[in-house]
Structure formats: C-alpha cells, structure tokens
Amino acid sequence: MNNKGMPHLRVNGERLISSIREMGAVGFDPQTGGRTRLALTDSDKEGRDLLCRWMREEDLDVKIDPLGNIFGVRDGSDPSELPVMMGSHIDTVRDAGMFDGVYGVLGGLEVMRTLNQNNVSTRRPLALAAFTNEEGARFQPDMMGSLYYTGTVGLEELMSAKDDGGLTVREELERIGYKGNETVRAGCYIELHIEQGPRLHAAGLPIGVVEGIQGLAWWTGEYCGESNHAGSTPMEMRKDALLAAAELASEAEKLALRLGKGSVSTMGRISPKPDIINIVPGKCSFTLDFRQFESGLFEEGKREVERLITSCAEKRGLKCYFKKSAEAPPVVFDCGMAGLIERTASMLGLDSKRMISGASHDAQFLSPFCPAVMIFVPSKGGRSHCPEEWTEAKDLENGCNVLLHSVLELV
Secondary structure, three states, X not given: OOHHHOOOOOOOHHHHHHHHHHHHOOOEXXXXXXXXXXXXOHHHHHHHHHHHHHHHHOOOEEEEOOOOOEEEEEOOOOOOXXXXXXXXXXXXXXXXXXXXXXXXXXXXXXXXXXXXXXXXXXXXXXXXXXXXXXXXXXXXXXXXXXXXXXXXXXXXXXXXXXXXXXXXXXXXXXXXXXXXXXXXXXXXXXXEEEOOOOHHHHHOOOEEEEEEEOEEEEEEEEEEOOOEEOOOOOHHHOOOHHHHHHHXXXXXXXXXXXXXXXXXXXXXXXXXXXXXXXEEOOEEEEEEEEEEOOHHHHHHHHHHHHHHXXXXXXXXXXXXXEEEEEEEOOEEOOHHHHHHHHHHHHHOOOOEEEEEXXXXXXXXXXXXXXXXXXXXXXXXXHOOOOOXXXXXXXXXXXXXXXXXXXXXXHO
C-alpha cells in the first residue's frame, strides 16, 4: 500500500499527547518534576502493563521475548511478509523527562490507532516494539533489549547482569512477570525520537532525517597514588590521583577539539578517595566517554584516549587500571529509508534536515540486520535526561504524521 489514496490522513495529536502524559505519570516525583522508571523495577512494570493494555485494546497480538522485549503485531493480508517495525523504549534514567523513548513507542501506537480508526488494511504486518533497558541506568550494558534481539550479545550474559544491589536481570524479569518466549522478526525499522540536542530547535526546523549514529566508546578506570597529609606533603612530592584524572579530563577535551568533525569527550564521573578536605587523594576512579561518526577518526580517538589515560598516570608516578566498558561503532542508516523520510516530510509540507545522532539508540543495533532509519523532532534548548526535557505538542504531532505516512509507503 502507499499513501496516494489517503494523503489527508493524520494522527490524533490530542490522543498522542494524552497517552504520553499518562505514561509520564508512571514513576512521577512531584518534588523533582521528573519520573523514574529504571528497567525491571515496579514502576517499569507499571509502564509495561499500561502499554500492553493499550496494545490489546487495539487488537494487537502482544508477544514478549526472553529478555522482556515487548512486541505488538497488527496483521497484514500477506502473512509471509516480515513486518514494518516501529518502536523505542519506555525505561528511563533517574528524574527523566516525558519524551525520551516513550515518544517513539507511543507514536507507533498512535499510528496503529489511526489505521484502526480509519479501517485501513495493509499487505505487510506492522509491529510495535518496546525494548528492555535501553538506558542502562540500572543494569549494564545499555541497549540491552536490542543487543539481545539482534543476537549481538548472548542471552545468558545479559541475564546474569547485576544491579548495584546484586539483583540479576533474570531475577527481576521473573519477578515482574515479563520473561517471555516469543519474538517478532523485523523486515525494516523506523524509530521516532526527540533529538535530545539543540540543532533542530535552534534552526527552527520541525523534522530531522537521521542518516547515522556516532560511534561510542566508554572506559572505566582508577588512578592509584598515595594518600597523605594536605598540609605537610610538598607539591613536588605528591602522588595525587585526582590531579591525574583532572589532567585526563583536560587532555580528552583537547583531543576532541583537535579531531573535530563532531568529536566529543566527556568524563561523567570522577570520584576521589578518601574524599576528605585535608587529605591528598590516593585513589580516583573515573569514566570517559568518546564519540565520533567518521570511522577513521573514531579509531584514532580510541587509540589516543588510551594513550592519554596511561600517560597521565606515568608522569605522576601513579598506577593505573582501566578497561573499555562499552563500544558501538558508527552506524550509517539505510539511504533508501532516509530518502523516504525526507520525501514524506516534504509531502506533508514540513522542512527537514539531514543529521547525525549524537546519542545512541536501539536503531543502531537493528541497522545491520534490516533497513533502519530514525526521525527526530526538536528538543527545546536541547535538554534531555532531565525534568526540563520538552518538545512542543505540534512538533510531536508532526513527527508522528511523518511516521504514519512513511509506514504507509512501506506496507
């Protein structure tokens, strides 16, 4: 089917926003204004239960796989065809906004509702996915659901992952009742998402056509020196672990600026010990995040980061222990799918911009296995992963209409 016979079909914007607000109330903290639905917690279960109820109300066939990924399938007239899949995730970081991940899942649900309301049948099936533990805020690695779905990481390795309290993914999946035994294979995948960055909002553009996702590498490490008295230890005789981490942060910034072309580096955690005002820190743990889209620069950046970690220890006579805790190579999305999104936005009278995603998404792991693409809508001020995360209702509706008509071209 294509949309030539129904170019005026539109989603119900008020219904979409209402559903986002209702999901946003799950795990809401009135003191912070954010909501917390860490993967496989009681609040995540409540969100999952709500989503599954909405899916069943639309007569979708709900399937749950062994890692708790949720799929809702709308039949097509040709059961031999693989479905057009939409989706994202509904787990959150702590004190999150309303839209990250949830918009892609409920935007896909709104497409299903619109087709049902207008009695639109399709040749290919449609599927809506909500992937488990995309954020990685409770269990590592992040993107857990899509890593399992694509066979990138084995089930047993993911099931044995533990949270800070020692609980495993397996235990918590069984506790909340979301360890299933079914799955759905995707023929192609479209993920609708807020940008989580400032570019669309700053440019006044309603739609981003995402051509790819930056490569990501994470390291965790610890510098080990000597704790000593802050007053009686001369500067030239110190083995200050915190200063090594501080120098690494500065050098990593310089590296990203030197490489350019969108390179970014972040040290999100620096934790000195013993963390007392009058003691030279003898140990300091740290994390480092490096991202870049161009493969050559990504590889160069990784090599340089590891050289810097080591050199910052050596020049101060410290010991250093580090490991790469996560890596995802740069991803280029299907050019045909990107062209479809661009044409659909134009058909709807919406200006668009081709762009690269700085954040990681489930789509990057599906991309090697089926044609995949993402649609971005503006994030006010580029804010995300915080209660201030905001996207205007009209932008949410516009993005969902682009999703609707892109799907209609594919089914």
